[in-house]
Amino acid sequence: MRESGAIDTIVQDIIASLKDLPGALLPILHGIQDKLGYIPAETVPAIAKALNLSRAEVHGVISFYHYFRETPPGKTTVHLCRAESCQAKGAKALEAHVKNKLGIDYHETTADGAFSLEPVYCLGLCSVSPSMQIGEELYGHASAELFDSVINAEEASA
Structure with missing residues (x-):
């Protein structure tokens, strides 16, 4: 399991590289899940802030698409x-x-x-x-x- 600081760095790098794309939320969520295996709940505020969205909007997208995981996957x-x-x-x-x-x-x-x-x-x-x-x-x-x-x-x- 990665420690919180490492996760924050990974997430910030992904957000920074994708936030200016049109419709950046889905590419950011895919990027985080591809790198971490899931989208940790503690990353939602940073994503929302970077995209000027509410946390509810970000969570709504995560929970709508079954592809996205909010918990670490099994091996x-x-x-x-x-x-x-x-x-x-x-x-x-x-x-x-x-x-x-x-x-x-x-x-x-x-x-x-x-x-x-x-x-x-x-x-x-x-x-x-x-x-x-x-x-x-x-x-x-x-x-x-x-x-x-x-x-x-x-x-x-x-």
Whole structure:
């Protein structure tokens, strides 16, 4: 975990480099999340001040877009596709299994910080639905068994 001073420096650098862009709020939020993995609540006042927005406006954008996280992500993020093709091919059963196995819901992180679970609305693998992404790896024809084997391998390598 980074200390507060380091986070402040990173955020100030991102704000300074992007604040003059038209519609700078989204690029700034993406920049912070790309660098830190999430958007810490304590950064909202600095963002608001730099863009002459209220803290409520900044928070409203963060909370509106599911992509943005307000808490640190787990070491590995699991994305489950929720698009129509995947739903038609059994994604609901896979979703139930993953949530049960990890003990979390969407937008949550396991207590040990190992895994976060996020929905995604297309991974571009419609011909091999259902699909999932674990870390950087994409998987088609995803099943409970495939998920378990990948997660068990991740846990073993940790």
